[in-house]
Amino acid sequence: MLGGKGASLAEMTRAGLPVPPGFVITTRACHAFREHGGALLPDMVDEIAQEIRKLERVTGKGFGAADNPLLVSVRSGAPISMPGMMDTVLNLGLNDSTVVGLAKKTANARFAYDSYRRFIQMFGDVVLGIPHYKFEQILTDVKQQENVAVDQHLTEDALQRIVASYLDLVEQETERPFPQDPIEQLHHAIGAVFGSWDNPRAVVYRQIHNIPDTLGTAVNVQSMVFGNMGEDSGTGVAFTRNPSTGERGVFGEYLTNAQGEDVVAGIRTPKPIAEMARDLPEIYEQFLGVCRQLEEHYRDVQDIEFTVEQGTLYMLQTRSAKRTAQAAVKIAVDLVNEGLITRETALLRVDPDQLVQLLHPAIDERAATTTLATGLPASPGAAWGRVVFDADDAAQWVKNGEQVLLVRTETTPEDIHGIQAAAGILTSRGGMTSHAAVVARGMGKPCVCGCDALTIDPSNRACVIGHQVVKEGDIVSIDGATGRVFLGAVPVREPELSEEFKTLLQWADESRTLNVRANADNPEDASRARAFGAEGIGLCRTEHMFMSADRVPVVQSMILAGSTAEREQALERLLPMQQGDFYGILKAMDGLPVTIRLLDPPLHEFLPSLEELIARRATLLAYLDNPTASDSDADDARVQRLNAELAELAEVETLLAKVRALHELNPMLGHRGCRLGLTFPEIYEMQARAIFQATAQLLQEGLHPMPEVMIPLVGHVEELRRMRALVERVARQVATEQGIELHCPIGTMIEVPRAALTANEIATEAEFFSFGTNDLTQTTFGYSRDDAEGKFLQTYLHEKVLLENPFAVLDVDGVGALVAIAAEKGRHVRPNLKLGICGEHGGEKHSIAFCHDNQLNYVSCSPFRVPIARLAAAHAAIQQTRRESVSDEGAMARVVLSR
């Protein structure tokens, strides 16, 4: 009811802090005002009069009293902060006679008339609706006449003339003289502030931030204090601790003999707050005490505005300070150590999303940089490198010792080796969940996607970024946290994980019940994840293992095999490679579970694209159609060329036929996942054998490998039943061959709605479910992620058809409903069924809270997001406990406020 500003002023007053006296008109009055067509009710008029009389008593000043005038500020104050959106009137109470009194009392006529002129201008603009520029015109004219450049140099005389012109302007525009009665001024100002709740920019702001229109604003009427009443006056802004580093000690700036506007105008350079100790030593001591008191009262770092009026300190505002991630972590831990807050509160004080800043290298903002363009901040971190336009080149250049940035229109699975080699990725197309973005995030590699201002000209090995031509080999930097692209090598700060960071995450581990695993496909990522605190691998994809340059030909020969025997030959060559992959990962995660997903993508992803082949075929046909190419060719050469083209055509035709046979209109819903395993069981057999042989090897070395085999894309229990039988058969074979015992849980991904809806059947064959919420979101919404983001989803988000991108934040109502159904049905038939989530949502805080609330066992996310997930899981657990410990609605509301 008091709004944010009013509540904090009231609270400070109650705490005995020096606050300029005043009163708050509640949001309830705002409702009444709006309901009565924008008029103050008689009751309100009476109450305002009473409050003004009280104020006169407290301050010893008189509202409209020429000798000792009471001046007030009239400010908005909504329950949810809407900075700068609504109106304010300062210096209210000035008129032709009180201005003289003010001049006398302050012995500063220049200040008095400047205040009056500002008041008239503000009142004229906010209350009377006179265009701002008309006042500015008068001001500019007088400044020209006086030949001064800035307002501060205007003389008292000039200011008086301006006041006179302003009063004329008001009378001219409103056909009435400027109101001289302070009470009339006040009524108008209060009405205008109430009215500003409905001004267009406030309405739009509320729409954007989902603030209900029905809240309304309070109005704060507060006696004015002035920091410009001599050298014993001043004004300043301070934080009770450093908001950038979190270090203890008051941090801020102040100016003597100045008002807040002077600081903003930037005419005088403010001094560090520590210098107040010299300028106003007593006040400084009092101020430090107030800061301590505020921190103890609010149990958090405060952001404070204050004014000193002729040796008296006044607190104008206090609020919780915004802070960097580094500061947030340090302050939270310090406040616990100081006994001000509990560990749980400390955990809740740090937004998991903020941690991203601490985990990746960042652009050193102090270094001068040229921003060429801005794309989507697809994967955080900063990097520079020599520009290359091709994955093979990227790999080659890196082998030659160069650091490269891979620049592509978009990436495909065939570019994996290039992405792996590059220091960062920049693409012109694709959204936050495009291939490049997903893969880069998985690898913790900086990536900027969908950079519209980038055009690649592959034939000239060059591109244009913004207006800059960039050639292959030129150095460019990207900042994946903001999406910025820079020319040249921008200095980068490496992340340092502080002791406080580690402490906070330890506390998080004590609070959370949800396990945190990582998605990793190779030993390096697995080790990194483990270092970040991962308690296992929740998703080890096996397709990336097929993508390295030396394997693609073998994989292709497997796909192009004319018979099962031929295919098995190719698979036999892949077996030792896969076994090596699994050996490495299981070793890196020794003693922790590793969920390995058998091959998932459609086979055509490993072959050249249909488009490429069609174009090549047409080109060859056109040449062959018209072979008398160049008259100067010798006959022999012509024949040779013809033969070569004919041979290539035959090859292209063969490949095209196979690619066409495998081509799918909707590969997302096509021949992939366990559908591959059921039609080509020999592929899954090879993979299962590789897993178990690697396990046997490690067991024989005395280690404790814990593989779990995951069958992808199951929609019907029969699919899982058969694939499970296949995997178990191979396990038995390997166990017999190696003379060991093998225990390996087998489970499935839940990534199509049917799997969730029939979870009671599927759970009979599964020891675990891993919710693949990326695909589950695609099928539940009927959105192709590859297409939606570039096409309609941006429109949907921009026009608020959807409030969140469901690929970023788990859709609780739809996808979440399926997760809940599957959890409930699955556990009904198998109470110890292990449940996890391994989509991108596994590293997103709202989604993690959902997983906690639905009693999943773990979330799995990219290695770099493991600390974020640990903290988010702690948040979810603490919030649940708090929800459960309160039962009435009022208590619920308190919890919401404390978040």
Add this chain to the structure above:
Amino acid sequence: MLGGKGASLAEMTRAGLPVPPGFVITTRACHAFREHGGALLPDMVDEIAQEIRKLERVTGKGFGAADNPLLVSVRSGAPISMPGMMDTVLNLGLNDSTVVGLAKKTANARFAYDSYRRFIQMFGDVVLGIPHYKFEQILTDVKQQENVAVDQHLTEDALQRIVASYLDLVEQETERPFPQDPIEQLHHAIGAVFGSWDNPRAVVYRQIHNIPDTLGTAVNVQSMVFGNMGEDSGTGVAFTRNPSTGERGVFGEYLTNAQGEDVVAGIRTPKPIAEMARDLPEIYEQFLGVCRQLEEHYRDVQDIEFTVEQGTLYMLQTRSAKRTAQAAVKIAVDLVNEGLITRETALLRVDPDQLVQLLHPAIDERAATTTLATGLPASPGAAWGRVVFDADDAAQWVKNGEQVLLVRTETTPEDIHGIQAAAGILTSRGGMTSHAAVVARGMGKPCVCGCDALTIDPSNRACVIGHQVVKEGDIVSIDGATGRVFLGAVPVREPELSEEFKTLLQWADESRTLNVRANADNPEDASRARAFGAEGIGLCRTEHMFMSADRVPVVQSMILAGSTAEREQALERLLPMQQGDFYGILKAMDGLPVTIRLLDPPLHEFLPSLEELIARRATLLAYLDNPTASDSDADDARVQRLNAELAELAEVETLLAKVRALHELNPMLGHRGCRLGLTFPEIYEMQARAIFQATAQLLQEGLHPMPEVMIPLVGHVEELRRMRALVERVARQVATEQGIELHCPIGTMIEVPRAALTANEIATEAEFFSFGTNDLTQTTFGYSRDDAEGKFLQTYLHEKVLLENPFAVLDVDGVGALVAIAAEKGRHVRPNLKLGICGEHGGEKHSIAFCHDNQLNYVSCSPFRVPIARLAAAHAAIQQTRRESVSDEGAMARVVLSR
């Protein structure tokens, strides 16, 4: 427990019909036999001995008695018929002495020895496991010695020699003489029949037909009767009514002085049963009486086997007769009129699927035909036409008065005008739900899809079907009910709907509670549907209306428009065309609801394909790269050609850019449905305006149009809220402009899982839900229909991973669960919410039963399936009533038997 055959024999006996005496060993004995390792228990041996003694008393014959031997048959009889899968032994009881008694008693030594030799052979094969061919070898040898061609011509002497050789063979193979003790013979035979339950072909049969292995078989031991004991004997097979036409009167064949084998062997031609009236007048009268009695007892037409032994009639078997659709309808109606069954039973007697035969033209099977190949029976009906390979050609040829068959690899929406023009469609690729199949079924046009044996050679305007080269213009016929393809014009029978058919459907209408609507996109289909009894249009697609040759250019200019204004111009040209479409359909369905779905497919479906453009571009580039094409070209011509190619290249590049921009990796999950409406509201505005202007026009003509507007592919209530607002705004505009009142329900398709899961929200904005179960199946399973059928789904069905194609039969566990959730949640917030289904499942009987059980309001199917749906809806209602009127489990079982 008695098995099918045993039960019917017992029932006939109880009804006082002349049945050769015998006894049944129950399936319970079979269980005991199998559990005890394939041995008869002592109890069983005792009981068998008792029953044989009873049989001896009843027949007055002795088991093993040389003077008057009792012979028995030993047959299997499973609870669910498995014809020919298990073993039988006839003439058991014959041995070296009883064969002499039989010869004496029948005065037919040839017959006696032939019976003995058959018995030894059958027993040797079935019981002793001696390879069949060894007996055949002996038989063949003797026939050669005797110089006779067929068994029937062997003399008594020759048969005696065969018997001797057979007995030697048995002793040689089993190292024991052939068992002479009838009781020993009987025990072995019973054991063999029990054992045959587990023979491989029976096991496979049960797997295929989902018959539980645990059922077991009964064994029927019955005294033998012989139809070959002279001219007062005979054997025959008869139906109590004509199974082909349903006409009253006994229908069948018989032979005097013959056994059943003789009829099967085909040596003698059987006589029509009516001739029995002359040959055996008394028996014939008795037989007609028995037929009447059987029909009255079973209240259905019977398929009867009988034998006359020396003037005594014996009934060997009776069962409900299989019948054609035509007969089924007539018989059902006649039996009601005769007071034998109720209307409800009559309805249940006709399988809705059978009606398909009656609704479409059919190949006249009597006409000699050459089958070239067989594909999938994609859309029933028969047609012939001149082969064309292109939709434009099809349209052109038909304009010129030809009847054509459109032959394509597969069809796309661009071929619609060709499909419309053609008499039938034949494709080499695509399954039962490919584009061609779906469109053809919708139009009731014969179609054969996925004909592997068809290869098209477009450059030579020819194709190969099987081994036959077929050129453009050659005549080919197809039978869409069986998938056969014929050379030449095969005569076709037009369907005739009998009076009984109409009566039966009237009764169906009285029984059913589910409404039946049709899917139709044009006035002709709508009228046809109405004639078939449709009570409205459940799905009027608007995209086909955009496909006609004269509209495609306008639609393309709408899509390629550079600005909203340009797009609106194109839409303005489309408006009167659309208005005409809706006028026609609403008029055809005057007084009945028509649910019109706004534009659904992605816009790129209306543009040339990406592949085509890529190939064309590559070709042009290759030519331009090498422009010195032909040395003989005059310079002017060369320049002209160059310029033309450059101009085309520019055009192709522009189009390619747009097609690429609209290209989607997974169009099924892409920018379509209401996603189009939200991004290009002007398209939906035009369509809404066309609907309401057509409605206004009809209202002004005094008719009663009942449009309902359906917003496709809604997944979130906000999508529907905005589209609803748009449609309502246009409705108000048109109402004002035309000075009329407009009431138009607005609803949505439920075709993505999220819509079903959040139906409580969506129902707040929807007056009706129409379940688009085609797309809902795609998203629930994660199957792309276009890809799945050609790729893994065939494997899935073949290997029984799935038992039914979910695109044909609604998947109750998954998709059905979503329908049930949506129905429940939707009706919870809006009790009068209208629910229907408009996928292909709307015409499938199991799916219709599901819709009835879940209290949907209507199903909507293709016009030709409307009668089928009416009958299936009646079935569902009757079955539900019957289920509800019985409550204990036993009663449930009775209902299952009566289906």
